Amino acid sequence: MKIASVFNSLTQIRDERTPEAAAVIQKQEGGECTPPSSKLASAKQTSGAQGAAPPGYLESLAKVVTSTGLATKCPGWFVVGQCKNGHRFAKELYCGRDWCPICGEDDSPAHMRRFARWVGRAQQIQSIGYLVFTLPEEVRSRYRSKARLNELTKRVTGGDKSRRIGGLLKGMGFNRGLSRWHWFGETPGKWHPHLNVIVESGHLTPGQLQSIRRAWAGILGVKVAVVNYSYTKVVPKQIHILKYVTRATFRDYTWDPSMAAELYNFRNMRAWGKWDNPAVWELKGKAELEPIAKLESGLCPICGEPLSWSRAGDIAWLKLWIAAGQAASIGAGYWELAET
Numbered sequence: 213m214k215i216a217s218v219f220n221s222l223t224q225i226r227d228e229r230t231p232e233a234a235a236v237i238q239k240q241e242g243g244e245c246t247p248p249s250s251k252l253a254s255a256k257q258t259s260g261a262q263g264a265a266p267p268g269y270l271e272s273l274a275k276v277v278t279s280t281g282l283a284t285k286c287p288g289w290f291v292v293g294q295c296k297n298g299h300r301f302a303k304e305l306y307c308g309r310d311w312c313p314i315c316g317e318d319d320s321p322a323h324m325r326r327f328a329r330w331v332g333r334a335q336q337i338q339s340i341g342y343l344v345f346t347l348p349e350e351v352r353s354r355y356r357s358k359a360r361l362n363e364l365t366k367r368v369t370g371g372d373k374s375r376r377i378g379g380l381l382k383g384m385g386f387n388r389g390l391s392r393w394h395w396f397g398e399t400p401g402k403w404h405p406h407l408n409v410i411v412e413s414g415h416l417t418p419g420q421l422q423s424i425r426r427a428w429a430g431i432l433g434v435k436v437a438v439v440n441y442s443y444t445k446v447v448p449k450q451i452h453i454l455k456y457v458t459r460a461t462f463r464d465y466t467w468d469p470s471m472a473a474e475l476y477n478f479r480n481m482r483a484w485g486k487w488d489n490p491a492v493w494e495l496k497g498k499a500e501l502e503p504i505a506k507l508e509s510g511l512c513p514i515c516g517e518p519l520s521w522s523r524a525g526d527i528a529w530l531k532l533w534i535a536a537g538q539a540a541s542i543g544a545g546y547w548e549l550a551e552t
Contacts, residue, residue, distance in 0.1 A: 293519035304545035310462035341413030370484030388485020
């Protein structure tokens with residue numbers, strides 16, 4: 213079947229998305245740590261948390277039984293996007309779970325997409341300052357809910373005027389930045405949440421860093437809390453920091469099933485401040501990331517117009533188009549479709 217025929221059939225019933233397809237649209241806004249099965253929903257109920265994740269929320273994305281009866285792993289679905297100028301693209305859908313054997317790998321399509329969503333902002337920063345806010349072991353048990361983690365993130369970064377929560381960094385003059393939690397450290401299975409924050413900054417005096425550490429300790433209600441800091445103007449090192457921060461750390465959901473369930477629909481990647489300045493450095497040798505970044509923003513990489521996406525379809529169709537030479541890889545699970 214030609215691309216146009218399949219695209220039209222998908223878009224004609226676009227408003228009748230399956231629950232799985234709707235879940236993907238929601239997940240793209242809500243973060244990547246979502247339950248893989250009803251086991252995690254049960255774990256959440258057992259832990260006493262309010263509510264439970266829908267069973268199998270993203271399982272049908274990670275494992276799909278096709279019309280041939282064969283099971284395929286991520287990606288099992290795809291969507292087609294088209295701008296008003298007729299440019300068409302296919303996007304493979306990934307569950308995005310840290311513990312998925314596909315999505316959890318470094319440099320996987322899911323990892324590349326997270327990196328691409330940030331790189332355009334990072335290019336507006338001449339000198340990247342990298343802060344890691346660590347929770348002392350004695351207080352980690354307090355921060356095992358989305359509500360507490362959300363509040364803690366806001367108190368560190370940009371704050372929340374509606375709830376009168378001040379932002380530590382914004383209050384110290386860091387007017388824009390990016391943040392993402394890592395859930396585990398070097399010891400697999402040991403709950404060790406730490407907040408990674410990227411800001412526009414260079415050298416900090418010992419007094420400035422000590423002020424940040426004291427403020428962080430005050431937020432946590434402890435005498436001493438660790439905040440590590442480094443900065444760089446070297447582009448390859450900046451790219452390394454971005455890739456490191458956007459990698460998966462919850463590599464096995466059995467490390468902490470109740471917390472995996474609690475993180476259902478948690479928005480982990482956040483930004484505050486204005487990001488409308490021109491780039492101050494280039495992605496030399498990494499030009500392939502530019503179209504991915506535009507696609508992640510919902511824009512056509514050819515003309516810049518917004519893309520309208522279809523409902524989800526079986527990945528088997530995309531594989532047929534690829535085999536027929538009707539789809540050219542852009543990277544990170546994106547494909548440019550041939551004109552019809």
